Amino acid sequence: MKAFAKAFAKAFAGAFSGTGALVRLILRRDRVVLPLWVLSLSLLPVAIANTMYDLYPTAAERQSYIDIVTSTPTFLALYGHAFGHSLGAITAWRLGGTVLFVGLASLLSVIRHTRAEEEAGRRELLGATALGRQAPLIAALLVTCGANLALGAIAAASLIAYGLPVAGSVAFGLSWAVFGWAFAALAAAVAQMTEGARAARGISIALLGLSLALRMAGDVGQEDEPSWLSWLTPFGWIQHIHLYGEQRWWVFGLFAGVVAVFVSCALALCARRDLGSGLLPTRPGRAEAVGWLRGPLGLAWRLQRGSLIAWTLGFAALGGILGGIAEGGVEVIRDNPKLEVVVGRLGGSSGIADTYFAAIMGLLGLVAAGYAIGAALRLRGEETSGRAEPVLAASVSRQRWAASHLTFAILGAAILLGAAGIAAGLAYGLSTDDVGGDFGRVLSAALVQLPAVWVLVGVSAALFGLLPRLAASVGWAALAACVLIEEFGRPLQLSKGVLDLSPFAHVPKLPADDVLAAPLVWLVLISSVLVAAGLLGLRRRDVPASG
């Protein structure tokens, strides 16, 4: 034991010095972004509690609402099983998917201050000062975990102030904080393994998505309790706490374990590896470029293919899972004699499946928009990093250069939604023994999201051409607004005018609804105008943008 302590002291001697200074540096750099996500996410729960109270003031109303919706596969997939029908319990249930954003913000924050700094070379500059080897990692974790703690504390305090039970509110706030910790720790470990920040971000987000998919698969088709699958994911653990009900505090031990494991992994890897390197050694590549690498489009493909392939596989897997579990979910509600009336009102069992697919594909549309915006904003990244300069100094027009990356944004989104639609259609068709009938319906529900995705691509493209400095922040903010409107617009009782701002609000709810040409044509038209405006703006401005 003594020998171990000695070895530990030796291994980490001075490894953490300078952490305090780095914490201050991170807080200085994130002084806008950090309060933004902490405050917006921490005040959402009390807002949702308030609308839940408005909509379902009595216990009886809440009971019947919960009984009905948690028997439909749509709601089980989106929010999971509910445990109890107190105001607190249904608020916690309704926010079961929202905690995703806590994880997302946490993992992005950690990677931004670890691997991204290292890749940019700034870590090297700092590493030459009296800074411990582990200090940057610890500082990033401290700030991110501190932010999560603040987020949880504000959420808990606001729920208590609203009048919800103290223990439940504290457990709720804590569950969001530790959820953020878990993904911060995961990202810290992943950031030690990859050479590039982009890859670290991709892997961490994929694991976050997988965690959510596991929770969905654990809930849909299960009548009273989620299946064992939901024990494999932090999303499921939050359910298993039974917030505002049983309050199983021991579940927090699972989070503690995960955080401990990932942080130890990260520290151990960080102590061993060279600065700038990942786990895999870099192999030599081609001495000469292949034939197709001869223009901006080839270059864009070379730069974007890795992420496009990974996203496509992810979408196909997600589509397969979500399509595969649908029929089980419909069966549960169909076989329940108590819900006969409900089934009838929802348009029979085919109506239930249709609603489910419309909701799922709407969700995937938002995710695909995230991919597409990222692909479009590569243009801005290429510009600010100076890599656009040698391309534009060659015999390449600005339009051709911009079109190359926009092609991936526009077609990439189609490939992703196509992959998800095909996989979901096949999986669902096989489970209903009607591939011929169901495949096309499910695929159409996926593809109909495209025009809305393209509008968001258009927003990014227009900003890039006309207001390049705002392109990244406003481009992503537009997506965040759409997510807010689509996921919380109705419960937050936003006005119709605000709801209509989201392009996804105008997408026909396939497969149940008829295909309405007019809104789709409008969306395509708007996105074309936006892209054209961006290209025109780019033609007139300086590269890199000045003033």
Place this chain on the structure above:
Amino acid sequence: MNGKDAISVSGLVKTFGKTRALDGLDLSVRSGEVHGFLGPNGAGKSTTLRVLLGLIRKDSGEARLLGGDPWHDAVALHRRLAYVPGDVTLWPGLTGGEVIDLLGRMRGSLDKGRRADLLECFELDPTKKTRTYSKGNRQKVALVAALASDAELLLLDEPTSGLDPLMEATFRECVEEERRSGRTVLLSSHILSEVEALCDRVTIIREGRAVESGTLADLRHLTRTSIVAELAREPVGLAELSGVHDLHVDGKRVRCQVDAAGLDGLLSHLTPFGVRSLTSQPPTLEDLFLRHYETEAQKAEEVGRAHRAGVAR
């Protein structure tokens, strides 16, 4: 405007907000010459090159490149030129060889044999991912890509920054070769020895304006020669001569700077005192450069130092 000029710029103005990066710049580069473009950091060298590449738009003034308009005819003109940026950033996942080929193909031409020769000369491993390259190696990628093209005009923005002295020598040989094959080179630099060794003509810019332009011989003519002479007798009356500066008389030893026009007068004045030895040093580019870049503060400091020295003596 001279039809033989590869680049002709007059009265060029470019502002970024309140900063006037280019403030009425004049520059002319003749076809087939190696033209040095000298200036300290932030003088506007890179901004000029970006205007010439059509990456940024001029506010006013004239700029012509290979007979075309750099903004409107950018794509066509770029087929005839190659560019090495001052700060080379590359795609981290691509190898050096891939980047060289890609840039060559996008420009429209790449001489395979020359590419191989240049890789050897610069000792660059083309199979390595560019994320593993040092600054010097990234610079080499851009240089090989530019030099292996058959472009008639090379725009080089501080091309040797980050190169070791051996590679700098290799670079000079390459530029000599370019000159022999009749290509035009605009070489922006702040390394004086490089410009002195390579360039036919030089333009010196400061705060966005050309302050001097011409052949090195022309420019030398504009400046002072430094003279050190040992005489047989102590001289008198030197201070009254026109064109003599920084005069230090230490017994029979004379040190001074003299304008080109005053050289004749100085020598005839010295001869009667019996010249035992005479060293004359032509002005280096460095002298030229420093003369233009001495800030007021430095001048004040020098005056102060001279004053203190005088008191001590």
